[in-house]
Amino acid sequence: MITIRALEAARGPFRLHVPELAIGRGLTLLTGRNGSGKSTLLNILSTAWLPDRGGIDYDGLSLAESRPILRSRIGFLPSGLELHEDMTAEKFLRYMGELKGIYDQEPARTLLEEMDLTSLRRRRIRELSQGQRQKLALAQALLGQPAYLFLDEPLTFLDSGERRQVVSWLGRYALRRHVVVSSHELNEWEPAESILWLNEGGVLFHGPAEEWGRDLPLSVWTGTVNESEWADLSQELVMGWRQVPGGREVRVMAPEPPASGFVPADPTREDAYFIRRYVLRESRTKGE
Structure with a gap:
């Protein structure tokens, strides 16, 4: 030790x-x-x-x-x-x-x-x-x-x-x-x-x-959005995306599904890091 x-x-x-x-x-x-x-x-x-x-x-x-x-x-x-x-x-x-x-x-x-x-x-x-x-x-x-x-x-x-x-x-x-x-x-x-x-x-x-990755304050969601829906997403909550036919496949952190068609996903270690960092930054911003 x-x-x-x-x-x-x-x-x-x-x-x-x-x-x-x-x-x-x-x-x-x-x-x-x-x-x-x-x-x-x-x-x-x-x-x-x-x-x-x-x-x-x-x-x-x-x-x-x-x-x-x-x-x-x-x-x-x-x-x-x-x-x-x-x-x-x-x-x-x-x-x-x-x-x-x-x-x-x-x-x-x-x-x-x-x-x-x-x-x-x-x-x-x-x-x-x-x-x-x-x-x-x-x-x-x-x-x-x-x-x-x-x-x-x-x-x-x-x-x-x-x-x-x-x-x-x-x-x-x-x-x-x-x-x-x-x-x-x-x-x-x-x-x-x-x-x-x-x-x-x-x-x-x-x-x-x-x-x-347990007991995180936000959940991870995946779904496909068109360009109009993509523009409506809060970009600071987007952890990753890739182009697919008909739009973009998106991975986001949020307390609930950001749009219809999104399903929950198991958080990866990097997802957990993004969530923890985001929540820490938000809590400090609100505390100032």
Whole structure:
């Protein structure tokens, strides 16, 4: 269990205030708007940054007292990680492994294979595509099979097949470990067991993924509308639509059907996020 107590941190305009939080084993999906504190939290959990106040324990080991030991058990993929472009892919992983005290070459080769980069192992990083660089950056975080893995938008630049492959792999990896992943694409992370929602540096939701879409203040409705009906819909309640013969198939959030022919739909994780954000914004607007 990762236990956070009275945590406060400020990095420029980004502030984080977490009175109490316990993150268990498994895959935790971290979500929130840009500037909500996601990257700040991941940087602190990875020990790249230290909090201004408060403490963190990792299965009983204190960040304040056991940082060197904890760093040997942590893997981290920060946002916008810069790689050594003159190194080959294999040399980069071996170099990163040595920084973690791993001198065996086999872990680097295994990760290159798992990331489908074996054929590129002797290519210099500057010659790799953005997607290949992202997979290499993810591989360095996995060196040593860390017990605590923190990933900031790990699917950036990956195509749809690669994204599914990485999500599935991380879901299996998290079975006996702590894995925290930040993402705006909630529906992609089906293996996630819990969801952590940050807003303006504070925790608004943390719990099992199956509870994220329950007891929502608005329902989800789907239906087909013509262009005239489309113009009458409140656009801020529309969560998605696609063109179909005769009009548009629309997905909306509302307390009741917005028009005839609409039927209820089970909310996806992203639907739940849109609803929670909308209700929060409305409540704050009315409170001003």
